[in-house]
Amino acid sequence: MSQMNPEMSTCQSAAAVEHEFSLPIETPADEGHEDRRFPRFSFRSCLHATVYPPPGKPEQDPRHCQVLTRDLSRGGMSLLHKEQLFPQQTIDVVLQDGLVRRLEVMWCRRMGAGCYSAGCRFIKLPDAANAEPRDEPSGE
Amino acid sequence: MAGPSLQSQGYLPVATATLFPATEIRCDLYLQRVGQAIELYRSHQYPLEVADLERLKQHGIDHVYIRTGDADIYRQYLCQQVLHEESVPTEVRITALREVTRVAFQDAMDANDPYQAADLASDLGREIASLIADQAVALQEVFHILEHDYYTFTHVCNVSTYCVMLARDLGYSQEHELASVATGALLHDIGKRHVPAEILNKPAKPTAEEWAIIRKHPVSGYQELSKRSDLSWGQLMMVYQHHERLDGSGYPSGATGDDIHPWAKVCAVVDVFDALTCSRPYRQPVPSGEVCDYLQQHTGTWFDREVVACWAQQVRNIG
Ligand SMILES: [Fe+2]
Ligand SMILES: [Fe+2]
Numbered sequence: 001m002s003q004m005n006p007e008m009s010t011c012q013s014a015a016a017v018e019h020e021f022s023l024p025i026e027t028p029a030d031e032g033h034e035d036r037r038f039p040r041f042s043f044r045s046c047l048h049a050t051v052y053p054p055p056g057k058p059e060q061d062p063r064h065c066q067v068l069t070r071d072l073s074r075g076g077m078s079l080l081h082k083e084q085l086f087p088q089q090t091i092d093v094v095l096q097d098g099l100v101r102r103l104e105v106m107w108c109r110r111m112g113a114g115c116y117s118a119g120c121r122f123i124k125l126p127d128a129a130n131a132e133p134r135d136e137p138s139g140e
Numbered sequence: 141m142a143g144p145s146l147q148s149q150g151y152l153p154v155a156t157a158t159l160f161p162a163t164e165i166r167c168d169l170y171l172q173r174v175g176q177a178i179e180l181y182r183s184h185q186y187p188l189e190v191a192d193l194e195r196l197k198q199h200g201i202d203h204v205y206i207r208t209g210d211a212d213i214y215r216q217y218l219c220q221q222v223l224h225e226e227s228v229p230t231e232v233r234i235t236a237l238r239e240v241t242r243v244a245f246q247d248a249m250d251a252n253d254p255y256q257a258a259d260l261a262s263d264l265g266r267e268i269a270s271l272i273a274d275q276a277v278a279l280q281e282v283f284h285i286l287e288h289d290y291y292t293f294t295h296v297c298n299v300s301t302y303c304v305m306l307a308r309d310l311g312y313s314q315e316h317e318l319a320s321v322a323t324g325a326l327l328h329d330i331g332k333r334h335v336p337a338e339i340l341n342k343p344a345k346p347t348a349e350e351w352a353i354i355r356k357h358p359v360s361g362y363q364e365l366s367k368r369s370d371l372s373w374g375q376l377m378m379v380y381q382h383h384e385r386l387d388g389s390g391y392p393s394g395a396t397g398d399d400i401h402p403w404a405k406v407c408a409v410v411d412v413f414d415a416l417t418c419s420r421p422y423r424q425p426v427p428s429g430e431v432c433d434y435l436q437q438h439t440g441t442w443f444d445r446e447v448v449a450c451w452a453q454q455v456r457n458i459g
Contacts, residue, residue: 110394
């Protein structure tokens with residue numbers, strides 16, 4: 001926008017500038033994955049999960065729910081959840097072999113009504129966590 | 141107003157409106173005449189006199205400069221002798237507050253310390269809220285006092301002031317709530333620290349790669365601040381969600397409607413208002429009335445109806 005079209009009304013210019021500085025261009029298909037280090041594989045499954053409150057909202061109780069997984073790599077997985085998730089939020093998922101893996105949300109994007117997609121990375125789970133739950137979740 | 145070059149040489153602009161005759165500022169003042177190098181104007185031992193200030197005014201000089209290292213001294217001067225001095229007119233106190241904000245933020249950003257910035261923001265947020273709320277200041281008084289350049293410091297200061305005025309008119313009456321909104325607004329673009337200045341100030345459309353960098357600022361700001369227990373969820377959402385739009389066309393998440401925090405909706409409206417009413421290197425500011433039309437055109441799709449209606453009422457009085 002270095003040269004404004006002189007025929008543009010001020011408000012059109014305003015709209016143009018606003019588009020440049022405030023509004024998004026199309027969401028990159030691979031958003032949040034630019035640093036992907038490991039190959040990913042399609043992994044469609046429904047897992048039990050415990051979604052912990054985002055940092056900044058510690059008073060919220062952890063929630064037990066189901067999440068749909070989309071793909072999996074050595075570094076993490078992406079999943080679908082009915083609520084918005086926030087970066088640095090943690091989620092425990094119970095894998096099919098019964099093991100609990102802890103995830104940290106890296107990015108989240110709305111896919112449709114009541115459906116958010118989140119890219120997560122695996123983080124270290126305290127050893128005891130596979131023996132007993134971190135907290136008693138309050139349910140949905 | 142100093143461009144980045146003077147700032148990179150170690151000088152900070154200070155508004156002459158905050159200088160009073162015979163008061164001791166305790167730092168040297170510098171001046172840059174058109175086409176000339178910056179020079180010492182007044183050593184700290186010699187307080188300014190009425191005639192000096194008159195002369196500056198006659199020459200249309202509304203800023204002199206201090207050394208960056210004196211920022212703290214100037215800030216103390218403003219706080220002690222201007223900001224809390226009841227006899228000082230409200231518009232001068234607002235100017236002083238803007239100066240304090242800019243100088244303080246410059247410091248914190250130079251130190252690349254988001255925690256220092258957050259500490260400062262909560263102090264300054266309280267000051268902004270108490271000045272705006274106590275004095276029942278109207279937008280038409282403030283708009284002409286605020287600066288409308290494109291520096292991030294100016295922008296966050298303006299957005300914070302506007303947020304308090306808008307929140308107040310939306311019915312947030314408690315001073316601690318308004319202070320909280322002001323603080324969140326001061327921090328809303330803190331993630332822009334990671335966006336290179338050449339991208340932010342670029343007079344051409346950003347490339348796709350540059351866009352990807354710009355789009356990260358709400359996330360990086362949120363990530364840096366989210367572990368601070370003294371910031372509320374509303375404040376964090378002002379940082380994370382101020383570019384979200386009601387219809388899901390915003391970023392970073394594309395959240396819609398009720399998934400966007402009310403304070404983020406307030407911040408979104410005044411953020412765009414300030415972005416458009418400020419000048420940029422390649423265009424003049426858009427008149428406030430036209431920005432208001434623009435906001436109203438996008439009511440319900442991008443912006444919250446009630447928030448825009450309330451803001452439009454204040455903007456229409458600017459004249
Ligand atoms: Fe922003
Ligand atoms: Fe902003």
